Amino acid sequence: MAITSTSLTTREKLARAMAAAARLAQLSTEERNGLLRGMADVIAAQREKILAANRKDLERADVPEAMRDRLLLNSERIARMAQGVREVAALADPVGEVLAEWKRPNGILIRKIRVPLGVVGIIYESRPNVTVDVAALCWKTGNAVVLRGGKEAARTNQQLVELLTGLPGVPEGAAELLDSSTRESAQELMRGRGMVDVLIPRGGAGLIANVVENATVPVIETGAGNCHIYVDESADFEMADRIVINAKTQRPSVCNAAEKLLVHAGIAGEYVPRIVEKLVRAGVEVRGDEAACRLSRQVKAATEGDWLEEYLRLCLAIKVVADVEEAIAHINRYSTKNSEAIVTANEVRARKFLRQVDSATVYWNASTRFTDGGEFGFGAEMGISTQKLHCRGPFALAELTSSKYEIIGTGQVRG
Amino acid sequence: MAITSTSLTTREKLARAMAAAARLAQLSTEERNGLLRGMADVIAAQREKILAANRKDLERADVPEAMRDRLLLNSERIARMAQGVREVAALADPVGEVLAEWKRPNGILIRKIRVPLGVVGIIYESRPNVTVDVAALCWKTGNAVVLRGGKEAARTNQQLVELLTGLPGVPEGAAELLDSSTRESAQELMRGRGMVDVLIPRGGAGLIANVVENATVPVIETGAGNCHIYVDESADFEMADRIVINAKTQRPSVCNAAEKLLVHAGIAGEYVPRIVEKLVRAGVEVRGDEAACRLSRQVKAATEGDWLEEYLRLCLAIKVVADVEEAIAHINRYSTKNSEAIVTANEVRARKFLRQVDSATVYWNASTRFTDGGEFGFGAEMGISTQKLHCRGPFALAELTSSKYEIIGTGQVRG
Numbered sequence: 001m002a003i004t005s006t007s008l009t010t011r012e013k014l015a016r017a018m019a020a021a022a023r024l025a026q027l028s029t030e031e032r033n034g035l036l037r038g039m040a041d042v043i044a045a046q047r048e049k050i051l052a053a054n055r056k057d058l059e060r061a062d063v064p065e066a067m068r069d070r071l072l073l074n075s076e077r078i079a080r081m082a083q084g085v086r087e088v089a090a091l092a093d094p095v096g097e098v099l100a101e102w103k104r105p106n107g108i109l110i111r112k113i114r115v116p117l118g119v120v121g122i123i124y125e126s127r128p129n130v131t132v133d134v135a136a137l138c139w140k141t142g143n144a145v146v147l148r149g150g151k152e153a154a155r156t157n158q159q160l161v162e163l164l165t166g167l168p169g170v171p172e173g174a175a176e177l178l179d180s181s182t183r184e185s186a187q188e189l190m191r192g193r194g195m196v197d198v199l200i201p202r203g204g205a206g207l208i209a210n211v212v213e214n215a216t217v218p219v220i221e222t223g224a225g226n227c228h229i230y231v232d233e234s235a236d237f238e239m240a241d242r243i244v245i246n247a248k249t250q251r252p253s254v255c256n257a258a259e260k261l262l263v264h265a266g267i268a269g270e271y272v273p274r275i276v277e278k279l280v281r282a283g284v285e286v287r288g289d290e291a292a293c294r295l296s297r298q299v300k301a302a303t304e305g306d307w308l309e310e311y312l313r314l315c316l317a318i319k320v321v322a323d324v325e326e327a328i329a330h331i332n333r334y335s336t337k338n339s340e341a342i343v344t345a346n347e348v349r350a351r352k353f354l355r356q357v358d359s360a361t362v363y364w365n366a367s368t369r370f371t372d373g374g375e376f377g378f379g380a381e382m383g384i385s386t387q388k389l390h391c392r393g394p395f396a397l398a399e400l401t402s403s404k405y406e407i408i409g410t411g412q413v414r415g
Numbered sequence: 416m417a418i419t420s421t422s423l424t425t426r427e428k429l430a431r432a433m434a435a436a437a438r439l440a441q442l443s444t445e446e447r448n449g450l451l452r453g454m455a456d457v458i459a460a461q462r463e464k465i466l467a468a469n470r471k472d473l474e475r476a477d478v479p480e481a482m483r484d485r486l487l488l489n490s491e492r493i494a495r496m497a498q499g500v501r502e503v504a505a506l507a508d509p510v511g512e513v514l515a516e517w518k519r520p521n522g523i524l525i526r527k528i529r530v531p532l533g534v535v536g537i538i539y540e541s542r543p544n545v546t547v548d549v550a551a552l553c554w555k556t557g558n559a560v561v562l563r564g565g566k567e568a569a570r571t572n573q574q575l576v577e578l579l580t581g582l583p584g585v586p587e588g589a590a591e592l593l594d595s596s597t598r599e600s601a602q603e604l605m606r607g608r609g610m611v612d613v614l615i616p617r618g619g620a621g622l623i624a625n626v627v628e629n630a631t632v633p634v635i636e637t638g639a640g641n642c643h644i645y646v647d648e649s650a651d652f653e654m655a656d657r658i659v660i661n662a663k664t665q666r667p668s669v670c671n672a673a674e675k676l677l678v679h680a681g682i683a684g685e686y687v688p689r690i691v692e693k694l695v696r697a698g699v700e701v702r703g704d705e706a707a708c709r710l711s712r713q714v715k716a717a718t719e720g721d722w723l724e725e726y727l728r729l730c731l732a733i734k735v736v737a738d739v740e741e742a743i744a745h746i747n748r749y750s751t752k753n754s755e756a757i758v759t760a761n762e763v764r765a766r767k768f769l770r771q772v773d774s775a776t777v778y779w780n781a782s783t784r785f786t787d788g789g790e791f792g793f794g795a796e797m798g799i800s801t802q803k804l805h806c807r808g809p810f811a812l813a814e815l816t817s818s819k820y821e822i823i824g825t826g827q828v829r830g
Contacts, residue, residue, distance in 0.1 A: 022747065026771065104792055108781050117803050118773070193627065197803045212608065216627055218634070218804040239826040246828035332437065354821045356441065358533070366523050366824025375829065376820075377519055388532050388612045388817035389633040390805040402803035405791075406769045409781025411654040413661035414790065 010188040014119070014146060014195040016173025021118045021144040021197075023171040029093040031169070035139050036089035038167040040082040043132065046163050047078050053159035054128065063152050070126045071152055081129050084380075085136040091379045094398045095142050108409045115404045116142035118197035121189050123148045123211060125203040128156040135164055135175045137382055141400040144174050146196065148189055151180040190215040197402070198390075202383055205310070220390060220399075222383035225255030225338035226310045227368045230327040230353065231271060232344035233264040239365060240271070240343040241278055246367045247341070249282045253312050255384060256339050256371040260307065261318045262327045265291070268320045272296055276318070284314045291320035307334045324349045328356045335359060338386055339368040360386065360393035425603040429534070429561060429610040431588025436533045436559040438586040444508040446584070450554050451504035453582040455497040458547065461578050462493050468574035469543065478567050485541045486567055496544050499795075500551045506794045509813045510557050523824045530819045531557035533612035536604050538563045538626060540618040543571040550579055550590045552797050556815040559589050561611065563604055566595040605630040612817070613805075617798055620725070635805060635814075637798035640670030640753035641725045642783045645742040645768065646686060647759035648679040654780060655758040659690055661782045662756070664697045668727050670799060671754050671786040675722065676733045677742045680706070683735045687711055691733070699729045706735035722749045739764045743771045750774060753801055754783040775801060775808035 008016070024032070043050070054073040057063070063071065097114040104110065120143045124130045131147055138145035149157045161177040164170070178185035190199060193216045200220045201211040208223055229247055231240045247258035263271055272295040276286050280298050287302040299318060306317045307330075321327045324342070331340050341363035342353040350364040361371045371394060373381025378396040385391045391399040423431070439447070458465070469488040472478070478486065512529040519525065535558045539545045546562055553560035564572045576592040579585070593600035605614060608631045615635050616626040627636055644662055646655045662673035678686055687710040691701050695713050702721055703714040714733060721732045722745075736742045739757070746755050756778035757768040765779040776786045786809060788796025793811040800806045806814040 022771075022773065025773075102792065104790070108785060110791060212631055218636075218802055220804075221633075236826070242826060242828050250829055350823075354823075356437075358437065358440075359819070361820040361822060363822045363824065365826055366822055367828040369829035370523060370822065370827070371820075375519070376525060377517065387633055389635070392817050393820050402807050404774070405776040405786075405808050407776060407778045407781055407785065408765075408769075409778065411651070411657060411780050412785070413657050413782040414665055414784035 010178055010185045013173070013176040013178060014189070014192050017119045017144040017146050017176050018173075018195055020171040020173035021116065024139065024144055024174060025116045025118075025142045027142065029095070032093070032140055032142060033089045035167065035170060036085050036136055038169070039132070039136060039139075039164055040085040040089070042163045042167060043078060043082040043085065043160075047075060049163070050078055050156065050159055051075075053155040056155045057153055060152070067126050067152055071128065071156070073128060073156065077129065081132045084133060088136045088140050088380050091140070091397060093140070094401050099403055106412050108407055108412050111406045111408075112403050113406060114398075114401045117400055117402050119144050119146060119195060120400060121146045121148070121192070121196045121199040121217070123186055123189065123199065123201045123203070123207065124150065125207065126150040126152045128153045128160060130202060131157050131160045132164075133380075134382070135161075137380055137397060137400060139174065141397055143400055144176070146176045146178060146189060148178040148186050149180055154180045187214065190217065192217055200383055220383065220385050220395070221387040222385055223255050224310055224336040224386055225257070225384075226260065226308065226334065226336045227256060227258050227338055228260045228262060228331045228335055228340045229258050229368065230262040230321070230324070230331070230340070230342045231264065231267070232324060232342060232346060232349055233266040234346040234349075235267070235343040236345060237271060237274065241275060243341065243343055243365070243367045244275055245278060245282055247369055248279065248284055248316050249314065250367075250369055252314050255310075256368050257312070258341075258368050259309070259311050259316065260334075261316055262321050262330060263292075263318060264324075265320050265322050268292075268295060272299075272318060272320070279316060282314075284316055286316055286318060288318035289320060292318040310336065324353055328353060332356075332358050336386055338384065339363070339371040341366065341368050360384070425593055425600045428588070428591040428593060429604070429607050432534045432559040432561050432591050433588075433610055435586040435588035436531065439554065439559055439589060440531045440533075440557045442557065444510070447508070447555055447557060448504045450582065450585060451500050451551050453584070454547070454551060454554075454579055455500040455504070457578045457582060458493060458497040458500065458575075462490060464578070465493055465571065465574055466490075468570040471570045472568055475567070482541050482567055486543065486571070488543060488571065492544065496547045499548060503551045503555050503795050506555070506812060508555070509816050514818055521827050523822055523827050526821045526823075527818050528821060529813075529816045532815055532817050534559050534561060534610060535815060536561045536563070536607070536611045536614040536632070538601055538604065538614065538616045538618070538622065539565065540622065541565040541567045543568045543575060545617060546572050546575045547579075548795075549797070552795055552812060552815060554589065556812055558815055559591070561591045561593060561604060563593040563601050564595055569595045602629065605632065608632055615798055635798065635800050635810075636802040637800055638670050639725055639751040639801055640672070640799075641675065641723065641749065641751045642671060642673050642753055643675045643677060643746045643750055643755045644673050644783065645677040645736070645739070645746070645755070645757045646679065646682070647739060647757060647761060647764055648681040649761040649764075650682070650758040651760060652686060652689065655686070656690060656693055658756065658758055658780070658782050660693060660697055662784055663694065663699055663731050664729065665782075665784055667729050670725075671783050672727070673756075673783050674724070674726050674731065675749075676731055677736050677745060678707075678733060679739075680735050680737050683707075683710060687733060687735070694731060697729075699731055701731055701733060703733035704735060707733040725751065739768055743768060747771075747773050751801055753799065754778070754786040756781065756783050775799070
């Protein structure tokens, strides 16, 4: 059984994680899946301990109201956490997959094999289910995980990590929880060159910007989403209504919610008043450019800042554009390259939009809300990458791996 | 024809590169290959202009002798540069490849497509052929390139970039050369968040460490190679000799040259004196641990620093190990995770070594010198990645791409 590591320094914890990564990488698929089933069992069995730790976190005076719901665990949420781990255990194992194999004229055989990344670092905020989700995804793929959660969830996270690392067969250091009460632990994680193979920030724009600015270890940038929907001249209005209302209102606080609506000038006179009416009825504050303001009194004037802003609430800005080219140009200038959609019956314009919009996920006649590992059928999600290196868009198990070349010869040397 | 951009600021050049990336990404395979054939033609046709610029660089008083050969161009080298570009033009185009495609139960069709990275930044040292190689690889894959070469090669690079960007059909900004006379241009490139999709340092350890330390844009770390060869108890000595001598002496200044030799204790008494004799005859300075020193008077005592050092010259350190497990542990502790080899006739130990050595390329009975895009059959090489994110080991065209999800629906919204 692994000892609890709260008294260790951050560097010591990173060194333990490196040693654990080497051991986890050598486990078989069945052994790693066994660890995950053990995780699910202990979470379900020790529900009361977890709830008690969570209550202590919630009792702290300085937890803002908005954070309470994200921090709160209850029996149902704990059951869902355990169920999620069981589902990850049942997914196919990407590790060991032969990605390519070929022989060279000199007779050497080259084989490219999928291997774990090694040590995966995560910096996140208040939701304690992330602790369990991320540990499950990392162990599933043979990686050690170093967790730096929010200080609000410190006791809950401590309890969860103690339960997970106490399981039989878990290598010491397989999940290391860093001190959330100081900034130094996050700094050391971000600058743990040679000890951390990837660092993934999960949280708001400030957290992500801080990591990108300060990290010297490789980072996968996640999360921001100033998403656009372009309603083309030849759109089916009912379909457009359905997609716009869903993408804006179904869950406005997430990164794949729509923030901007672009409308073709040829239909703006009819479509803008129609959709503004529906949006306002759904509780959405609507802003817009001059043309949109002229078309509806319920539209307030947007400023330049509106086109860049990710509202993450029931607010939307409308711009009237001359054609699909102007829509594409506006999106490529202002979007965060997460998710954008075109609504049109015109295939030529749809193909142009799909091809030329430089975003991770581009939709034709569907809601931007589908940008999600679960909705893509991955069975899990580690995050949504908004960078182009390593992976782009929703990512899960396969993206927690790297590759390695194994070469077999018969004494070949280079001439 | 694109105008020369020497009078622009670094930020202006990055903005031009972004605009060019959007245009390059829309070119067809044939159009991009046409640009490369034009590159090859103009390099061959304007040989005298290039040689004249190169002579001016060479005439500068402050070029150290070691750098002169790397900087020097002649007719043969220029012809080889042009030929290299023609070969890249003839390679298969990775852009547009459908990496995966599937339908979800709700009817949306998800297609994952290979797309250009966008803007690729390179910081490199004195070899001007890198300018042409890298521009060819980037344009081939629909990327714009921002080049920050060494100040010794400033005039040669300027002449080359002028010729390339002056070709008909090349979007303005497709290759931007940054000012090599100040550190600021490199700093701005490293911190061009939102403008640079990947930055690749090509050069010595100091250059790479500087980029990793200061960059806020995604980086592919390349190059370091403290490579090991482990000669097992059951090795064929003649094969071991051939591999050790080749890996150490064929080109000692490169990252895949061997720097350390581990020898199984069971054969050390016979093998260490034998290989030391051959190494010394080949002009190699040999260092070693106590056991190796006892076995040959020609071995000087190694210090702890030797096990970490990448000599990049005719020097090698020998350590006697008890078994393959000790060899693996030593390598995973001291190597830079580039290339390592085992020489053995024992398949069980070979498989263990291939699986447990955590390096980008691991060999069984072959020289570490094969770690190279050309030797792998890629037809080109952008570098050798020593990180695990995005790509690992030798990389070329495919690794200069990202992916994008195109999703086609019929009005689906999320429930």
